[in-house]
Amino acid sequence: MSIKRVYTFGNKLAEGKADMKNLLGGKGANLAEMNLIGVPVPPGFTITTEVCTEYNKLGQEKAVKLIKEDVESAIKNTEEILGSKFGDKENPLLVSVRSGARVSMPGMMDTVLNLGLNDDAVEGIAKKSGNERFAWDSYRRFVQMYGDVVLGMKPESKEDIDPFEEIMDKVKEANNLEFDTDFTVDHLKELVTKFKAAVTKQTGKQFPDNPWDQLWGAVMAVFDSWNTDRAIYYRQMNKIPGEWGTAVNVQAMVYGNMGSNSGTGVAFTRDAGTGEDIFNGEYLIDAQGEDVVAGVRTPQEITLEGSKRWAKLQGVSEEERATKYPSLEEAMPKVYQELSTIEQKLEDHYNDMQDLEFTIQDGKLWLLQTRNGKRTGAAMVRMAIEMLDQGRIDEKEAVMRVEPNKLDELLHPVFDKDAMAEANVLTKGLPASPGAATGQLVFFADECEKYENSILARIETSPEDLEGMNIANGILTARGGMTSHAAVVARGMGKCCISGAGEIKIDYKARTLSINDETFEEGAWVSLNGSTGELYNGTIKTIDPELSGDFGRLMELADKYSRMYVRTNADTPHDSRVAREFGAKGIGLCRTEHMFFEGDKIVAMREMILAKDLKGREEALDRLLPIQQKDFEGIFEAMQDLPVTVRLLDPPLHEFVPHDEKGQQEMADVMGVDISVIKAKVESLHEFNPMLGHRGCRLGNTYPEITVMQTRAIIGAAIALKKRGINTHPEIMIPLTGTLAEMKMQEDIVRDTIKKVFAETGETIEHLVGTMIEIPRAALTADEIAKSAEFFSFGTNDLTQMTFGYSRDDTGVFMPVYLKKGILKNDPFEVLDQEGVGQLVKMAVEKGRQTRPNIKLGICGEHGGEPSSVEFCHRTGLDYVSCSPFRVPIARLAAAQATIREM
Numbered sequence: 057m058s059i060k061r062v063y064t065f066g067n068k069l070a071e072g073k074a075d076m077k078n079l080l081g082g083k084g085a086n087l088a089e090m091n092l093i094g095v096p097v098p099p100g101f102t103i104t105t106e107v108c109t110e111y112n113k114l115g116q117e118k119a120v121k122l123i124k125e126d127v128e129s130a131i132k133n134t135e136e137i138l139g140s141k142f143g144d145k146e147n148p149l150l151v152s153v154r155s156g157a158r159v160s161m162p163g164m165m166d167t168v169l170n171l172g173l174n175d176d177a178v179e180g181i182a183k184k185s186g187n188e189r190f191a192w193d194s195y196r197r198f199v200q201m202y203g204d205v206v207l208g209m210k211p212e213s214k215e216d217i218d219p220f221e222e223i224m225d226k227v228k229e230a231n232n233l234e235f236d237t238d239f240t241v242d243h244l245k246e247l248v249t250k251f252k253a254a255v256t257k258q259t260g261k262q263f264p265d266n267p268w269d270q271l272w273g274a275v276m277a278v279f280d281s282w283n284t285d286r287a288i289y290y291r292q293m294n295k296i297p298g299e300w301g302t303a304v305n306v307q308a309m310v311y312g313n314m315g316s317n318s319g320t321g322v323a324f325t326r327d328a329g330t331g332e333d334i335f336n337g338e339y340l341i342d343a344q345g346e347d348v349v350a351g352v353r354t355p356q357e358i359t360l361e362g363s364k365r366w367a368k369l370q371g372v373s374e375e376e377r378a379t380k381y382p383s384l385e386e387a388m389p390k391v392y393q394e395l396s397t398i399e400q401k402l403e404d405h406y407n408d409m410q411d412l413e414f415t416i417q418d419g420k421l422w423l424l425q426t427r428n429g430k431r432t433g434a435a436m437v438r439m440a441i442e443m444l445d446q447g448r449i450d451e452k453e454a455v456m457r458v459e460p461n462k463l464d465e466l467l468h469p470v471f472d473k474d475a476m477a478e479a480n481v482l483t484k485g486l487p488a489s490p491g492a493a494t495g496q497l498v499f500f501a502d503e504c505e506k507y508e509n510s511i512l513a514r515i516e517t518s519p520e521d522l523e524g525m526n527i528a529n530g531i532l533t534a535r536g537g538m539t540s541h542a543a544v545v546a547r548g549m550g551k552c553c554i555s556g557a558g559e560i561k562i563d564y565k566a567r568t569l570s571i572n573d574e575t576f577e578e579g580a581w582v583s584l585n586g587s588t589g590e591l592y593n594g595t596i597k598t599i600d601p602e603l604s605g606d607f608g609r610l611m612e613l614a615d616k617y618s619r620m621y622v623r624t625n626a627d628t629p630h631d632s633r634v635a636r637e638f639g640a641k642g643i644g645l646c647r648t649e650h651m652f653f654e655g656d657k658i659v660a661m662r663e664m665i666l667a668k669d670l671k672g673r674e675e676a677l678d679r680l681l682p683i684q685q686k687d688f689e690g691i692f693e694a695m696q697d698l699p700v701t702v703r704l705l706d707p708p709l710h711e712f713v714p715h716d717e718k719g720q721q722e723m724a725d726v727m728g729v730d731i732s733v734i735k736a737k738v739e740s741l742h743e744f745n746p747m748l749g750h751r752g753c754r755l756g757n758t759y760p761e762i763t764v765m766q767t768r769a770i771i772g773a774a775i776a777l778k779k780r781g782i783n784t785h786p787e788i789m790i791p792l793t794g795t796l797a798e799m800k801m802q803e804d805i806v807r808d809t810i811k812k813v814f815a816e817t818g819e820t821i822e823h824l825v826g827t828m829i830e831i832p833r834a835a836l837t838a839d840e841i842a843k844s845a846e847f848f849s850f851g852t853n854d855l856t857q858m859t860f861g862y863s864r865d866d867t868g869v870f871m872p873v874y875l876k877k878g879i880l881k882n883d884p885f886e887v888l889d890q891e892g893v894g895q896l897v898k899m900a901v902e903k904g905r906q907t908r909p910n911i912k913l914g915i916c917g918e919h920g921g922e923p924s925s926v927e928f929c930h931r932t933g934l935d936y937v938s939c940s941p942f943r944v945p946i947a948r949l950a951a952a953q954a955t956i957r958e959m
């Protein structure tokens with residue numbers, strides 16, 4: 057049997073179903089499923105994602121050949137259901153051509169509506185609907201959309217004028233018209249003619265009048281849109297593989313623009329911003345397709361309750377609301393009832409929050425899309441816990457429902473309540489995506505990079521703005537509702553957003569934003585509260601968030617299921633405390649070198665490095681010892697009862713010495729030598745490749761007195777705390793081990809010193825001595841190294857650097873190119889390279905356990921907080937991962953998910 061490439065749906069029948077997303081894309085699979093559960097959906101068919109891949113490989117001609125017959129018979133099936141005919145003069149079938157990948161990529165792929173219209177079909181539509189204006193308006197929209205999406209008429213840059221907009225403006229001007237709705241049938245006819253002429257002028261080709269030509273052109277354009285810059289950028293941002301491809305959905309049109317008894321809208325079964333279990337959404341009367349999300353007209357709320365909330369936020373009086381902006385519940389009570397039954401049915405069916413698109417054609421409701429709705433991190437957590445409490449999902453499912461990286465949003469600072477109360481509110485818009493953001497105003501998405509903290513202010517946003525929206529701290533729009541492009545995308549990104557702040561006027565030319573009489577120039581500081589919709593003048597103080605409520609419960613569940621535990625990388629008591637509050641069960645990496653930079657410590661440190669002999673070094677080290685011990689006391693106290701892994705001095709010494717004249721003179725004065733002596737010493741420390749030079753245990757083995765001092769400080773601190781009744785579990789970690797001998801030599805120094813300290817003080821402290829595994833040779837000979845090391849901690853930053861041979865600090869030039877060209881799928885410094893570096897980790901785990909079955913294993917590289925890497929660590933059998941304090945909850949959740957996936 058040949059491969060099935062086209063799947064039809066319609067009339068409560070469908071060849072596909074919901075779990076075929078990989079093949080049919082999310083949209084196609086759910087259109088099929090909705091048919092199967094009896095939701096009214098216009099008929100049509102889906103061309104599979106595999107055809108997109110075939111198209112990319114074989115080219116257009118061969119790809120069309122593969123599906124031509126199937127598409128023709130699928131159109132026939134649609135025609136039969138509706139009793140209409142593609143391209144017919146009497147009763148023409150019009151379709152939409154829609155993209156749809158496995159996961160939804162909002163605004164990535166362009167949809168063509170009203171396809172099938174030509175000079176004949178438009179007559180048919182006019183006759184059938186008895187509405188000539190509607191027919192010609194649809195035709196006008198179609199030529200425009202098809203020209204933009206398929207024929208490449210859309211202007212490339214923001215300075216260029218859209219040829220269709222220009223024509224419309226001219227016709228308006230010539231006839232003294234203000235709005236699109238003012239066009240008469242004759243104007244619309246004139247527009248169609250002029251649009252087509254513009255197409256011919258710009259592309260040298262006739263606008264295709266044959267519906268089949270139109271259809272094939274649109275299908276290929278959808279396939280092509282998979283590889284636009286925008287789509288590629290979105291995929292990179294969301295780690296979606298380029299080989300998935302998109303499906304194409306061809307679906308009979310329904311018309312929301314047939315007059316006052318028609319409309320179109322978007323709805324959510326729960327609040328995508330806060331997670332509240334409340335049906336909500338927006339609609340527009342006499343509108344089609346993207347009108348609601350494009351923010352062109354002010355959309356109205358679906359429910360009465362939502363409408364009242366909206367009016368209050370917008371300062372709209374009840375009278376004005378009820379007359380000018382009534383809810384769907386009020387305006388079309390019957391349709392509303394049906395919609396609310398369907399939304400409940402869909403949520404019950406999918407057991408997850410649904411994001412719906414619907415259209416009302418002459419009083420009849422049609423569903424055009426459903427999908428698991430995008431949501432903010434906070435909403436994700438709340439919905440998971442509430443659905444658990446409602447008995448819709450079980451504990452494991454609740455844990456799986458939350459994307460670990462999304463928790464990041466809940467860990468960002470929030471506005472301080474007191475500071476907020478005193479702040480100067482400039483205006484209020486809609487609370488489109490919660491959060492707090494402060495930054496400098498910019499008015500163009502591609503200029504968000506100008507400032508370190510930017511707020512993108514736009515009249516409305518469009519898919520081209522995606523990259524800038526991602527860079528900005530927050531987004532502010534003058535137009536558009538809760539389902540506008542800006543709002544939906546911001547919630548997906550977890551970015552703070554205020555939409556529809558109607559009082560603000562943005563002047564793109566002058567680069568100003570004004571509210572009533574006040575004008576703000578580009579670069580002015582403002583603050584947004586995405587949870588209330590309030591815009592403030594200037595900056596507002598922020599405070600750290602708390603891990604409480606639903607978030608706290610989710611974390612408890614995570615710990616209940618995960619096998620690994622999570623530690624943190626922290627060098628200060630403050631960071632240690634933060635991490636503890638986020639649930640860290642110890643420190644996996646405490647870098648001692650950071651401590652030497654503060655205050656006068658650096659002077660003692662420099663003396664040690666610049667000393668001319670052992671005696672000089674020892675004197676300086678004696679001065680450093682009490683300072684270092686104090687540092688450890690602070691950290692051990694913050695982490696009492698929990699293990700703390702302290703890494704001995706690691707970076708090349710030259711990083712500590714002064715390279716500037718002033719610093720060198722200072723050291724010369726302190727040490728009572730001539731500046732030339734200092735200069736010479738600094739020069740002698742120069743290395744061609746410091747990261748591969750005199751660092752790590754190489755330091756401790758050439759200058760054992762450093763290791764002695766650090767060991768004394770660590771154990772000394774533990775003993776000092778013990779005397780105060782505070783329990784500690786120090787673990788001393790030797791960095792950059794490559795051979796057993798260099799590890800052994802360090803181990804001996806450490807153990808010797810500890811013995812001496814115990815003897816001197818008459819106290820003992822439980823402790824471990826182990827090493828980082830970060831040099832490939834150490835991984836390869838881990839069975840040997842484990843003879844000396846009681847624990848391994850994988851330093852995957854260096855391990856990645858040395859396995860790839862990439863200097864981590866020098867990847868800036870080639871890494872973006874490598875990612876763009878697909879040479880690398882991910883930056884291996886962000887996402888652990890399981891295939892290469894991972895093999896070394898695996899090998900070291902196995903070999904280490906061979907020698908020492910109870911060896912303690914963890915990871916302390918940046919990867920310890922990256923979900924896919926955490927999962928790898930779980931599968932590889934590590935005991936714990938360690939990451940920066942703010943990623944601890946993310947790692948806890950990822951660790952739980954890794955365990956549950958294996959169950």
Ligand code: ADP
Nearest residue numbers: 152154155163167307308309310345346413424
């Ligand atoms: P996106 O993936 O960007 O949301 P869609 O394919 O869902 O794109 O379509 C864009 C808009 O066009 C949506 O508002 C949708 O409801 C509308 N639309 C798509 N197909 C039809 C159709 N057959 N009839 C009426 N409206 C449609």
Ligand code: MG
Nearest residue numbers: 163165166167
């Ligand atoms: Mg779209």
Ligand code: MG
Nearest residue numbers: 083413424425
């Ligand atoms: Mg859609």
